[in-house]
Amino acid sequence: MDEGRRETEDERVDRKFGDLLQELRVMQTGAQLTAGFLLTLPFQQKFAELDDFQLALYLTLVLLAALTTVLVLAPVAVHRWLSGDHVKQRVLLVAHRLVCCALTAIALLVAGMVLFIVDMVADRTWAAIAGGGVAVVLVLLMVVLPMRLDRAG
Numbered sequence: 213m214d215e216g217r218r219e220t221e222d223e224r225v226d227r228k229f230g231d232l233l234q235e236l237r238v239m240q241t242g243a244q245l246t247a248g249f250l251l252t253l254p255f256q257q258k259f260a261e262l263d264d265f266q267l268a269l270y271l272t273l274v275l276l277a278a279l280t281t282v283l284v285l286a287p288v289a290v291h292r293w294l295s296g297d298h299v300k301q302r303v304l305l306v307a308h309r310l311v312c313c314a315l316t317a318i319a320l321l322v323a324g325m326v327l328f329i330v331d332m333v334a335d336r337t338w339a340a341i342a343g344g345g346v347a348v349v350l351v352l353l354m355v356v357l358p359m360r361l362d363r364a365g
Contacts, residue, residue, distance in 0.1 A: 243281050280321055
């Protein structure tokens with residue numbers, strides 16, 4: 213049992229799985245909006261002016277958006293396949309790992325989009341600074357902060 217909670221192991225797993233599903237809903241919306249944004253770019257006039265770096269970065273971002281979508285959908289598929297098989301603890305563990313991978317993909321996608329957009333609007337130096345800055349903030353908020361909170365608790 214968790215400290216301060218009066219719940220059985222099954223209730224704890226159910227609660228954690230419910231929390232995970234809520235997190236997946238948020239990530240799915242973000243992944244869909246990002247993918248939608250990326251898919252509109254080839255239809256813009258300026259897209260024809262991309263240099264090799266920008267084109268490679270764009271294609272990498274499209275692949276990352278697709279991977280993110282798959283990673284967000286995978287826990288739902290695993291749950292659907294195994295629902296009723298009394299393996300919710302294993303499903304929760306796999307879903308947790310997939311969500312961690314999805315968060316990593318989203319972070320890479322966000323930093324990459326900043327790099328891409330600033331490179332298109334300003335120049336490569338500012339793009340590297342902005343993309344790197346966003347990457348640092350993402351690492352601080354998504355890795356360092358949770359680790360510190362975990363150690364403090």
